[in-house]
Amino acid sequence: MQDLEFRQFIERVKLRSPIEVTIGERVSSLRQRGALYWACCPFHQERTPSFAVDPRRATWRCYGACGEGGDVLSFVERFDGLSFLDALRLLARQCGEELPERSLSGQAKGAEAALELRFELLRWAADLYRKAWRGPEGTAGRAYLQRRGLGEATIEAFGIGWASEGGHALVDAAQREQKPLELLAEAGLVRRNDAGRTYDFFRGRVLIPIRDRLGRVVGFGGRLLASDGEAVQGPKYVNTPETPLFHKGSLIFGLDLAASAIRSTHQLLVVEGYTDVMAAHQAGWKNAVAVLGTSTTDEHAALIRRTGARSVVLVFDGDEAGRKASHRALAGLLKLPIELRVAVLPEGRDPGDLLVEPAGSATFRASVEGASEWFDWCLAGLADKRGSELANAVEERFQLLAQLARPLERSSRLAELARFLALPEVDVRAQWDAFERARRPAARPA
Ligand SMILES: [Zn+2]
The missing domain is CATH 3.90.980.10 (DNA primase, catalytic core, N-terminal domain)
Structure with a gap:
């Protein structure tokens, strides 16, 4: 009986989670063509779409290299990197169904049961x-x-x-x-x-x-x-x-509550503290989260990637500590193929206190909407510096450039940096080379 109940629950969740919507939230290139939806397969590299979603049969299939397919649950399992039960839990939560945890203990075995406990x-x-x-x-x-x-x-x-x-x-x-x-x-x-x-x-x-x-x-x-x-x-x-x-390096506060707003706006706001997240949600910014720990890890980045966000805006306190926090957060996110922006709040203000006052809400909105592209924000911070102070500040930016995976992207940023400083590009590149050598002493030729 319990088995039947559980199977019925699974069917109910599947019925209430349209496969083209669930996959469309994760694969933004999914397009309808006739009765099917097509996209480049998210599980292998390809240039022409061979990944199809059939809404009537509630199935997906890759006709290319993977040759695999399944239902909405198997897709979420694979794409989100979840176990079957966690994928079920995630979809259930999204359609307002509560996973019958008690009947689950009969389903869960071994490690899963220990975890449930x-x-x-x-x-x-x-x-x-x-x-x-x-x-x-x-x-x-x-x-x-x-x-x-x-x-x-x-x-x-x-x-x-x-x-x-x-x-x-x-x-x-x-x-x-x-x-x-x-x-x-x-x-x-x-x-x-x-x-x-x-x-x-x-x-x-x-x-x-x-x-x-x-x-x-x-x-x-x-x-x-x-x-x-x-x-x-x-x-x-x-x-x-x-x-x-509880691993701080793999937790993002507020992500459970923000997930659906992120999927519909394709934007994610990163603020600094718990009360900042709460104030943001209260003020209608339901796409706000805070990364736990002092730096943004690869696991944090992977979680953010899975939200389907196309743009991330960092909104930190308008002071030196906030600037440093933005810098650390950026370092962990630069590898993501998403747009990164930094919003600068007025000096001495943080989202938590701005957002709970009526006039502050408008200030906050203006800061988010006027957020700078991440490298413009980096450059802006150099405007008032000279001499060795400038060289130090530039090296701090180099730490971010070092995160970029593609050499051309880095090279174009170095050229931009030289133009911004109105200094010879050879000097900027010479300092970059010195920075690189110091960073990777092992790579130095003997
Ligand atoms: Zn494939």
Whole structure:
């Protein structure tokens, strides 16, 4: 019976996920010709389309080198690099169906079942924090987010919670409800002291659930509240430590909520912090996300590529730290075949505070719409520099040029740089060569 139910669920999700739409969101060159849709195959290199989608039969097939085909689920599995269950979960989420996780445990075996157990536990913890947020002890947290201009609907959408100050609310609840403490410890939510006593990792913090692109909680960001006139004890933000499910290098905050807006606008906004993402979504920029960690990794880039975004706009704080953050984010994204832009906010402003004031929204929009092409942004930062300061700043840009895969693209940027500086191109290229040699000492001829 459970099997039948599960099969019916799969059919329902497939029926509600038109294959030409799902594939069209991922393969932008898909065009209708007669009864079929055609594109160059996304799974092999080709110049003439041999990849066909048949909406009536809900199938796809590559008539070229791959010679393979399947249904909408097998396509998402392959294109998005997901397991069958995760592909099902993703499509189900998009058409508003909830995967029957309980009946799933019968389907899931071995590693998959172990993983399900961990996700289930994190969901349980997030619910517990959520309840505390709504209760009397959540008062300070609620007041804080209200001051930041974030409304109830936004807080609900992001599932904000509260970790109580006592340091044992989670442990107590786990013992009461017989949840495995060792798995909570593995998830980074419970610690054990030298005497062997367990305690909560997060205490007295606003908790922001960090979810993967399928909307599953994998960790939390905890924001400490500063009491009036009291020095803050400990760092302002603490994340879940790295765990089997929580790798900062492969997580993008807000991606689960932003996915459909990115697919319809083909644009993705990268902002810096959790509250920036929340403020952006609240103000209607539902395509905003934040990359976790201090740099943008290849995994982040791969996730962004899979969103179907054709353009990425980096919107960081209008100060030196924001400029540095833009630079680091760019470095990881330059390999992507997408348009990259940088929006510069007014000095000292960040998306989080701009977007919650009526006039600020217009300023934000103007910054995004007037965002510079990434290299123009790099050049603009050189305008007021001279001498050794200029040489240093140019080398900082070289770090970005070094990310470009194609030599011609780099060469054209070097020529642009020389023109912008009104300096001889041979000098720019000589400095580039020196930079390259220093960067790759091993490649130097003996
Ligand atoms: Zn193919």
